[in-house]
Amino acid sequence: MDAFLTRDERRFREEIRDVIGRILPPDLARATRRGIHLSREQMALWNRLLHEKGWGAHHWPVEFGGPGWTPVQRFIFESECARADAPPTSVFGLYLVGPTLYTFGTEAQKARYLPPILSGDEFWCQGYSEPDAGSDLASLRTVAERTEGGWVITGQKAWTTEGHFADFMICLARTNAAVKPQAGLSLFIIDMKSPGITLHPVLTIDGGHSVNTVFLDGVTVPDDALIGDVDKGWTYAKFLLAHERTNNAQVHRSRREFERLKARFTGERRTDPGLRRRFALVETDLAALEVTVLRILIDQTQGREPGPEASIVKVIGSELQQTISELAMDVLGERALELPHDTADDEAAGWTERHLFRRVVTIYAGTNEIQKTIIAGTTLGLR
């Protein structure tokens, strides 16, 4: 992708690469290669190390602690983090809660909650989805009732990633049953240590634990736990989904993993014509996705609104993640069939776990079917 970068940006990349090379602990890189369910400690450590450089939240505005980078610089930074096998930072605090709070929160909320997200000291989870409201948030049933000086929240949240070690939940709850389903929702901050919260771990298809079901049984929150206005939660939630969609493409992780896979693809199998062909096709699609993401970011740099191509990177990126991990399974052969926890082969364990877990990427954050419906309607104008 060098053809798209300015000389300054390439110099910036060298600097970032150099710093990351120095600050990233090797066993964090190894843990990132080996699996996807990292511990809070591992993610927090990396967040803290970045924060020391002023890069704790590289996409936040400068006034809230961001480094003031252009979208292309962020692209480069993310790419370099992936390239070094740095662990992902926790997506909920940094991508979901932070922007929500600095856009819609009170000054007090910003002052209280943003700094510990930035530093990696406090973790968040999302409380949007419910057992009967996954992609269809309008039908969610968790209810928040007004009480003296606050709200009482009751309901059940599903697919709560990292809920078992989060400090807070950003929770969407119904505050008005009288209006149409999407209009009566509000956003709340819930302290996960509150009485009335019970968690059930949900194991995913790879056998790992990062997802939970959260039961909210009359959980009391104070008045200032409400974000923005009452009954406007759906608007806020939608606002966020429309931004940061490029994050869902996961293009940098895909690139890095694909480069590792190339290195693993050695010996006799390297002549397998079918596998070679699939490598070339992935290379093509991955490069195209990198350019598409860059197109969106360069548009942003030039002050233009993201064009319609922004709607497609989640669909393409998630399918590509699966294509790459399927190729990896075939490259690894028998090794990839062993239970990841049991095998001594780090690389194989990592691929197997990722491959299985990644059946989810075409389902979460709005299934690809829903994304396609949106593309057809909003982008293409099909009626």
Place this chain on the structure above:
Amino acid sequence: MDAFLTRDERRFREEIRDVIGRILPPDLARATRRGIHLSREQMALWNRLLHEKGWGAHHWPVEFGGPGWTPVQRFIFESECARADAPPTSVFGLYLVGPTLYTFGTEAQKARYLPPILSGDEFWCQGYSEPDAGSDLASLRTVAERTEGGWVITGQKAWTTEGHFADFMICLARTNAAVKPQAGLSLFIIDMKSPGITLHPVLTIDGGHSVNTVFLDGVTVPDDALIGDVDKGWTYAKFLLAHERTNNAQVHRSRREFERLKARFTGERRTDPGLRRRFALVETDLAALEVTVLRILIDQTQGREPGPEASIVKVIGSELQQTISELAMDVLGERALELPHDTADDEAAGWTERHLFRRVVTIYAGTNEIQKTIIAGTTLGLR
């Protein structure tokens, strides 16, 4: 597929192969290889030659002139015809009109119309589709009005293959506007020489002419032109669509063309790993389709109703036809880009014409989308 055939069936195959080898004129075989829009004379000649052997309508019951073969014998016969590059016989008379008439027609209709179909002396076209009723037959607008001693038919028929040389049309027209759309349709026989009929040729994407739009402007037909009962046309039409679905798989033509393509795939390109891989995948899918068709036929032989697998062969077979012709285009390279009429390369001309024309096979006879909806509902029971 030999593993599925009895010794008698293999002997039967030898006999058929031997006869076809003797009676098929070489230039008919060449014309079949070179293109898809055969003339009436070419199709009629082959039909006549088969009729001389008693094989004019190999799938009809003995009492109407069929040879009395089992479904598996018919499979073998069709396979041998394709293998010899025999031209297809006209599908409308033999597969659509014949079975309709011997199932629902009067004795007089059978006596008048069946023998010339059997011998190849009279050709038929279908008058089901309309410009606004392709896959959605229930919305068709052609009207038949009762008159003294007959009916007057007015409307417009679309996608009328072979209409320009057919003697008769089997026409679906609305006879009752008072009932629900599908209930008020009737089936008529129309003499194509009747006053009031105008044809417009419709060129297809390959530049060829086999399809027409037919305007019916107050065309008068006698009472005995009605097939079966008034207002039952939809039932009759559906009955037929449910049978002979294996014909839509076109598995024998696909096999033959694929074998020819293997032979063409010589020289330097034969080592192209991507093309080799695609050949192997087609071989797999083609073999699977042959077995699936055989499964349906063997079920019939054993007196069982066709199982749910009968619904899928049109979808699979049509997609496979396209996959094969796409592979052919890549095997032929530049040669395949020349207008078929212009090129001296018979094989390339045939492939190019077929490739382009075959964009239609996933659309006609009920689009594959409609077939999938049927599979999901009727076969799988999705609600």
Place this chain on the structure above:
Amino acid sequence: MRRDAERLAEDTMLRDSVRAFLAERSPWTHVPRTAADLDGIRAEAAELGWFMMGLPEAAGGVGSDLEQVLSVIEEAGRALHPEPLVADLLLAPAVLPADRPELGQLAEGGLRFCYVRAGVTAVRTGSDEIALKGTGGLALGADRATHAIVAVDEDEPALFLVPLSPGRARTVRLIDGRTAARIAFDDIASQDVLVLARGPAARDKIAALDDLAVSAAVFDAVGALAGGLELTVDYLNQRRQFGQTLGSFQAVRHKMAEVYCSLETLRSLAMWSAAAIAANAPERATAARAAKIGLAVHGLPAAGKMIQVSGGIGVTEEYRIGHVYKRLTVAAGLDGSAEAKIEELASEILGEGEKAR
């Protein structure tokens, strides 16, 4: 496939009884079964005569044909039954001489076989002494097997029966809940190694075993997919979103139609390979190759699509459809990749690419 009415009725009865037995005794659970549990199920299956099905009559067989034995395998796949049965029901009966006492013990459920391919070589140590060297490839059930059928596919091919002492191989737990092992043969005493075949006869037998193993693996996969399809249709007809059942969405319906097309395509390939094995037809190897290819290019994506239409629940460990996907992943990954079979098939139908250069 071509059966008379009597045989068809017998087939149906057998299939129903196997399905009912597994539903009762081995209902699906995401929790791995204990060895004791599996032993109990095996003992009852033996009483039902499962392990006599494939035996020649001289060895106490009950005259079942290949199609019937494969229907048991298919049902085990449908139930995602974790015990590998292929070596016991099909491979051992195909290669052990009818007079071997092991067949009788097998019939009673007392033995467990595994089939070891790749990685092992044989060395003559004396005039009639044979020593095996090396560690075999990952073999299903090898961790609990009492006997290994070992194929050596070298210049002088050979096929051996090797009794295994318990606990000699480390159990490898697979992603689909089944277990396997890689057996090291270096320290097995020569006198314990029974030669089943040597030379060209061994080559033929190994080829036949390979095709049989692939065919059976594909029948297992067909069963797993068919069970998954049933489950998924039920789920889609119940679960509602945006005010309608999931099963009413056109995109979901079409995806499921494609799953069904894939399943029946795979079933056809499995049936072809079975027919070719039963007839020992020249197309036997081709059909087995095609079946393995079909497993990878049709079966596995179909399982993936069922996860997709199931949504979130599809990726949870406690829901069955993910285990269908994992069982097929294991089947596709064991005993040689589909990519290799694609290459073999290409060379078969087009000639060697390299030589043509």
Place this chain on the structure above:
Amino acid sequence: MRRDAERLAEDTMLRDSVRAFLAERSPWTHVPRTAADLDGIRAEAAELGWFMMGLPEAAGGVGSDLEQVLSVIEEAGRALHPEPLVADLLLAPAVLPADRPELGQLAEGGLRFCYVRAGVTAVRTGSDEIALKGTGGLALGADRATHAIVAVDEDEPALFLVPLSPGRARTVRLIDGRTAARIAFDDIASQDVLVLARGPAARDKIAALDDLAVSAAVFDAVGALAGGLELTVDYLNQRRQFGQTLGSFQAVRHKMAEVYCSLETLRSLAMWSAAAIAANAPERATAARAAKIGLAVHGLPAAGKMIQVSGGIGVTEEYRIGHVYKRLTVAAGLDGSAEAKIEELASEILGEGEKAR
């Protein structure tokens, strides 16, 4: 791609004017245009300055950059304009010395170039005499070209400019309504052959021309697809079936979303190759390869899907979408297959398969 506001405004103005001109002067028809008709359009395009765009300023160029010239190509693709423009707008300006008189004639629309790859060899007949041998591959517009740029890619690579006498090559009509020819060079007098480059410099120039030609062909395809998408969305929003618009069916919507994903993927690859050419970046050849691969694996299937959702009308000669499909088929099939590019790309990223053996 990274343009300041002024440049962006200029881009938009250019694109709009080209689109308007082609809509007015070359509205789509399935009937092949006459040569006179094409000549008339060309003369007007020349007056608008199209053929000056790619020229160096010394030769009368107007300072357009590659991105802008490619936007003209893309618009010509969108209009399915049958006249090939790539050799005139991009290739000739890239290889002819700035002082050649042909550039001036080109700017006025008086010349037509074609690019001939493969099939031609060069023989030294005297100290400075060159004779060309052989017949070139199928080259777009070669039937009407006044000059051929001929690449000889042998041990001693060379690049030539050859004037062509009218009517020397038989017109080959292509399926997409464009015309081409295979030019025989055997009887061309040596003194008529102008050597543009020789040796390593020629090799570099040929590689650059090849990448430029591929990139332009993909921009043409992107334009054709984008025009087809617009047409198809309109059609789907109008045409009704089963009481609703076709565009309201979920299966149709999803297929169209996939078409859009394919189109934007292809556009990204085209933009990458253009950026790499403009920067003469090391990734130039990789990007061109990827663009050609994308044309085959994303572009062509997307065009096929649009035919499918259009139904019956989609396969008629008088409707435009089939011609989009045919234009992409020609683009994919000319100048080396995508399969070959896939192989090249695999070797580039993985090393030679054969050597690793």
